[in-house]
Amino acid sequence: MAKKFQILVVDDEESITFLLKTELEELGGYEVDAALQGTEAINLLQSKIYDVALLDIKMPRVSGIDVLKFIHEHSPTTQVIMLTNVVDYKTAIETIKLGAYDFVSKPYDTDQLLATIGRALERRQLVIDKEVMRNELNRITGASGIIGESSALKSVVENARKVAGSETFVLIQGASGTGKELIAHLIHNESPRKDRPFVAVNCASIPDQLLESELFGHEKGSFTSAYSAKQGLVEVADGGTLFLDEVGDISPPTQAKLLRFLETGEFRRVGGTASMRVDVRVVSATNKDLQREVQEGRFREDLLYRLNVVSIQLPLLKDRKEDIPLLVEYFIRKKSKSKIKRIDPEALAMLSRYHWPGNVRELEHVIEGAVALSQGDTIGLQDLWINPALARQTSASAISGTENGSTELLSLEELEKIHIERALKKFSWNRAKTAQALGITTKTLYLKIKRYKLKSDDSIGNN
Ligand SMILES: Nc1ncnc2c1ncn2[C@@H]1O[C@H](COP(=O)(O)OP(=O)(O)OP(=O)(O)O)[C@@H](O)[C@H]1O
Ligand SMILES: [Mg+2]
Known part of the structure; x- marks a missing residue:
């Protein structure tokens, strides 16, 4: 009872x-x-x-x-x-x-x-x-919200933790959706500034004319729509961390003002005359190659050195595939409203093969969709909404072995052999169905089976 x-x-x-x-x-x-x-x-x-x-x-x-x-x-x-x-x-x-x-x-x-x-x-x-x-x-994330057991990710987290305690400026680099913002939060949350503000500024989403006044504030009447004086985000962040996201997108004039501020800790509001001083620690992030931006004259070299005292490079998801099952489990739990669903092994295998151009963010979206779409308590292949063209590329690269970073290509013959073997398996060695699916006659299929010496797993009973 x-x-x-x-x-x-x-x-x-x-x-x-x-x-x-x-x-x-x-x-x-x-x-x-x-x-x-x-x-x-x-x-x-x-x-x-x-x-x-x-x-x-x-x-x-x-x-x-x-x-x-x-x-x-x-x-x-x-x-x-x-x-x-x-x-x-x-x-x-x-x-x-x-x-x-x-x-x-x-x-x-x-x-x-x-x-x-x-x-x-x-x-x-x-x-x-x-x-x-x-x-x-x-339990899964260890409170930081960062999932991953791969050595690539672990060393990123370790470095972030090491640098968190100091006042050093940090530049986080990595492709879109790799977790740059998450690392910025970790640096702040494990720093002595953790009880002060963490202020994130997305430099790419604010029009350039506004970015300066967003960062440094403005005085009343400094431009037509400035009806009253406004505090800048650097003031809001005083004592805490200023996170300059997409820092590679700042225009050259604003870069110059930012550099002056980073060098002296002083700034002026737009339209103001008084010089003000705040104490902020700057963490920035970008998905651009800033060295190249410097070479091509779009980013100031002195600003890059100022921001990049320590740099942290985030790995691509496809380079740490061993973390995919953990991330999948984590996102299923995070996105489930009531009962936690499980994932079918075939679907998980597909997710592990895919090359994830949008990295963890893309994986998160795919799982969110699958949790919402799947009927019953299991997420299957049909619930995964991955761009079909890209998914095809994925299975092709899986066959050719390129997914592990090896560029070794299979010959067309080898590829054909693997492909036919798979198709036969899929149709439980029913030759008529397999031939039809492959678009060849049963006779051709028969010849190819002989040529490649293909045998079904339970061939004793079958062949
Ligand atoms: N290792 C991880 N563990 C758990 N969640 C992660 C991890 N990495 C990224 N995420 C999640 O993926 C999403 C994208 O991460 P984030 O915003 O930090 O990426 P980003 O590198 O800043 O991307 P972008 O360049 O597009 O701004 C977020 O929802 C984040 O919580
Ligand atoms: Mg980001």
């Missing part, structure tokens, strides 16, 4: 605790402990986990509110229902603010009380589910 829900009843009137215990046990099927004093309740709460506690607000010495505070701190999943004598709404609302689930006035109506307990139990389950999900995610 399932374990009964555990309820704690606390009231200084013995007649009430007696009545509650009897009714809740007999009508609700719960297991009930009763306490006549706050101290007794706290003793019980230290030795047992209750699903729901019913607390009288007014009790001598240790009141129901004291017990509520204790529960809030020591047993956060226990749902508390307050019992009030006369409805003193002010106090009742106060207890809700302190974390009580609801309140019921005395004399209570038994049906209403049972209904309230039922709802409190549902809420408790939700709280627990959420907690389990969070712990589960934390």
Whole structure:
């Protein structure tokens, strides 16, 4: 039999605790402990986990509110229902603010009380589910939200952690969707500045004329739409971290102003005369090759050196394929609203073969779509929305062995052999169906089977 829900009843009137215990046990099927004093309740709460506690607000010495505070701190999943004598709404609302689930006035109506307990139990389950999900995610990510066991990713995370504690400027480089922003957050969150702001500026999405005033603020009337003075993001980030995302997209005039600021810590608002000073640590990111941008005259070399005191290069997802199953598991959990689905091995194999031009972001989107689309509790091949042309390329490269970075090509004959073998397997060695799918006659197929000496796995019975 399932374990009964555990309820704690606390009231200084013995007649009430007696009545509650009897009714809740007999009508609700719960297991009930009763306490006549706050101290007794706290003793019980230290030795047992209750699903729901019913607390009288007014009790001598240790009141129901004291017990509520204790529960809030020591047993956060226990749902508390307050019992009030006369409805003193002010106090009742106060207890809700302190974390009580609801309140019921005395004399209570038994049906209403049972209904309230039922709802409190549902809420408790939700709280627990959420907690389990969070712990589960934390277990996989180690709280940083960064998934991956590959040595390529591990060394990136290690370097980010090492540099986090210092004040050094860091430039994070990597293709789109590789996790640059995630690393920037990690650097901030593990730095002594973690309790100060992390301010991200996407330099590519802000029109260049506005970027300067976004960064450094402006004085009233400095340009037509500047109706009032505005603080710049560097001021907002004071004491914290300024994350310059897509830093390779800043125009040369703004690059010059940024350089001056990075060198001196001083800046002027647009239209302002006073020089201001802030203390920010700059982490920047780009998916451009900034060396090349420098060579081609689009990015200032001195600014690059200023930003790039330490550089962190993120690997492409296709170069750390061993992380794909972990990421898939993680995203399935993250995107599931209720029941966690599983993934069919064939679908996982396909995801592991694909070359992921959009990196982790693309994988995240594919899983999000699959979780939403799949019927039942398993994600199959048909639920994966990957650009079909690219997916075909993927299977071709899988056959030719290029997926592991080896560029060694198979001859057309070898390729044909593998392809025919696969098709035969797919149709369980039904030659007519296989020939039709391959667009050749059964006779040609027969000849090719002989030529390549193909045999089915259970060929004893078949051939
Ligand atoms: N190692 C990882 N573990 C878990 N999630 C990841 C990982 N890497 C990236 N992601 C997720 O993938 C998405 C893209 O990551 P992020 O925004 O950090 O990439 P980016 O390099 O800044 O991309 P872009 O250049 O396009 O801005 C985010 O939702 C992020 O949470
Ligand atoms: Mg980004």
